[in-house]
Amino acid sequence: MGKDPTTFEHPLAGRYASEEMRRLFSDQRRFETWRAIWIALAECERDLGVRRITGEALAQMRAHATDLNLDVAQAREREVRHDVMAHVFAFGQQAPDARGIIHLGATSCDITDNADLILLRQGLALVRDKLLNLLDHLARFAARHAARPTLAFTHFQPAQPTTVGKRATLWAHDFLIDFQEIDRWIDRLPFRGVKGATGTQASFLALFMEEGCAKAEAHARVEALDAAVRARFGFPASVPVSGQTYSRKFDTLALGAVAGVGESAHKFGADLRLLAHMREIEEPFEPDQVGSSAMAYKRNPMRAERMCSLARHLFNTAQNARLTHATQWLERTLDDSANRRMTIPEVFLGADAVLNLALNVAAGLVVHPRRIDLNLRAELPFMATEDLLMAAVAAGGDRQALHERLRQHSMEATRRVTDEGAPNDLLDRVARDDAFAPVRDRLPELADPRRFIGRAPEQVAAFIAQHIDPLRQKHRDLLGRVAEVNV
Numbered sequence: 001m002g003k004d005p006t007t008f009e010h011p012l013a014g015r016y017a018s019e020e021m022r023r024l025f026s027d028q029r030r031f032e033t034w035r036a037i038w039i040a041l042a043e044c045e046r047d048l049g050v051r052r053i054t055g056e057a058l059a060q061m062r063a064h065a066t067d068l069n070l071d072v073a074q075a076r077e078r079e080v081r082h083d084v085m086a087h088v089f090a091f092g093q094q095a096p097d098a099r100g101i102i103h104l105g106a107t108s109c110d111i112t113d114n115a116d117l118i119l120l121r122q123g124l125a126l127v128r129d130k131l132l133n134l135l136d137h138l139a140r141f142a143a144r145h146a147a148r149p150t151l152a153f154t155h156f157q158p159a160q161p162t163t164v165g166k167r168a169t170l171w172a173h174d175f176l177i178d179f180q181e182i183d184r185w186i187d188r189l190p191f192r193g194v195k196g197a198t199g200t201q202a203s204f205l206a207l208f209m210e211e212g213c214a215k216a217e218a219h220a221r222v223e224a225l226d227a228a229v230r231a232r233f234g235f236p237a238s239v240p241v242s243g244q245t246y247s248r249k250f251d252t253l254a255l256g257a258v259a260g261v262g263e264s265a266h267k268f269g270a271d272l273r274l275l276a277h278m279r280e281i282e283e284p285f286e287p288d289q290v291g292s293s294a295m296a297y298k299r300n301p302m303r304a305e306r307m308c309s310l311a312r313h314l315f316n317t318a319q320n321a322r323l324t325h326a327t328q329w330l331e332r333t334l335d336d337s338a339n340r341r342m343t344i345p346e347v348f349l350g351a352d353a354v355l356n357l358a359l360n361v362a363a364g365l366v367v368h369p370r371r372i373d374l375n376l377r378a379e380l381p382f383m384a385t386e387d388l389l390m391a392a393v394a395a396g397g398d399r400q401a402l403h404e405r406l407r408q409h410s411m412e413a414t415r416r417v418t419d420e421g422a423p424n425d426l427l428d429r430v431a432r433d434d435a436f437a438p439v440r441d442r443l444p445e446l447a448d449p450r451r452f453i454g455r456a457p458e459q460v461a462a463f464i465a466q467h468i469d470p471l472r473q474k475h476r477d478l479l480g481r482v483a484e485v486n487v
Contacts (some may be wrong), residue, residue, distance in 0.1 A: 016353035025345035033115040046227040060095035084108040107197040123348040130355040131179040137362035139468040142168035146460035149449035158379040166456035174264035181257040192246040193226040193238030245333030251321040262311035269307035276301040307357040309456035314350035381426035395438035421477035
């Protein structure tokens with residue numbers, strides 16, 4: 001069935017983000033994760049001596065791990081106004097022998113917080129994988145154009161030339177920083193573990209003491225339970241302390257790493273929009289694509305504009321995590337719940353949508369060498385004046401006199417360019433000036449754009465060899481992704 005046009009559907013889900021990211025933050029995945037935690041908790045409690053948990057109870061729970069009776073849970077939640085207890089009830093309907101031991105000793109956040117951390121880590125991995133492919137595309141582009149001179153800009157004013165490939169490494173470097181930060185949090189993100197209602201683990205301590213454990217043994221088994229449940233989900237550690245919730249600081253850090261993608265993508269998109277204005281580099285443009293409803297000739301940088309638009313939403317949304325952490329009261333307050341329910345998925349869906357665009361654009365960038373050369377040569381004569389001056393002085397000329405001649409020629413050339421719209425004729429003026437006769441034959445050499453790009457080609461090669469190639473080698477099974485852009 002198609003979407004219902006009479007109700008609101010979030011554009012991130014309905015229009016921009018990929019299916020894999022939408023599935024990750026779906027109700028189905030979230031509630032399956034809850035059940036996985038309930039099963040792991042019960043299995044580990046039984047392994048540590050909780051005798052009331054029977055093999056049949058565990059078998060029934062496992063049999064319905066992904067067979068969700070959401071209608072039952074939804075009906076129950078309308079009665080009890082508590083989502084976790086509604087799902088405990090629904091799970092117990094399917095696993096009647098486990099009804100009395102599902103959620104044994106736990107508080108809601110033993111389930112929901114751990115599930116959030118599992119989904120956070122999986123979301124980070126999806127973002128990292130797309131970043132890897134984006135880096136691959138940008139590196140390929142940079143390598144192809146490593147030595148192609150282009151006019152560089154500072155303050156968006158003409159500056160010393162760079163190369164098309166070197167500029168691309170600036171975009172790649174930003175995304176590389178994002179990759180490294182996200183990869184770091186995939187490895188470092190902790191599990192909440194099983195901590196109980198206020199983080200003291202009192203309910204689990206009581207559980208093992210009811211089984212006849214001495215106090216010291218009960219303490220040891222609570223620690224073992226926390227470690228065992230954590231190990232089931234492959235986390236490197238549990239938080240050392242918690243209130244009812246894990247510190248929301250971890251949301252800030254993880255979502256901040258993801259929001260960094262928005263910063264990098266906005267810079268990438270904004271640069272492409274400037275380059276499209278100069279007609280030097282363009283994003284892909286399909287044969288039947290319409291740029292404007294009124295101006296049929298338009299080739300608007302639609303993808304880059306959308307990338308910037310979504311990027312702003314991404315890094316603004318991520319700020320919610322800081323506010324949520326800052327306003328938590330003592331061991332916990334529930335005013336984080338509704339906000340996190342929206343913020344966490346939106347940040348990941350937003351980053352996913354931004355990266356889909358960035359991948360699509362980076363894989364299909366269109367370079368216009370002649371336009372690049374034309375724009376460069378319009379400014380290059382001014383940049384060549386110092387080399388011209390030095391060469392003429394070396395050929396025996398008077399530096400002060402030559403400097404004045406160049407100043408006069410430059411001022412007149414500038415006037416013609418700005419006031420008359422004429423081409424830059426500085427080099428022609430110099431060629432006609434007998435003061436520069438000794439270097440007249442060297443003018444093409446002295447004004448060759450390749451003289452002014454410094455080590456840009458070598459920097460491109462070194463950046464790719466030292467920073468991109470190791471990632472390609474380590475993650476070669478993940479390469480090859482090119483995202484398709486929706487409407």
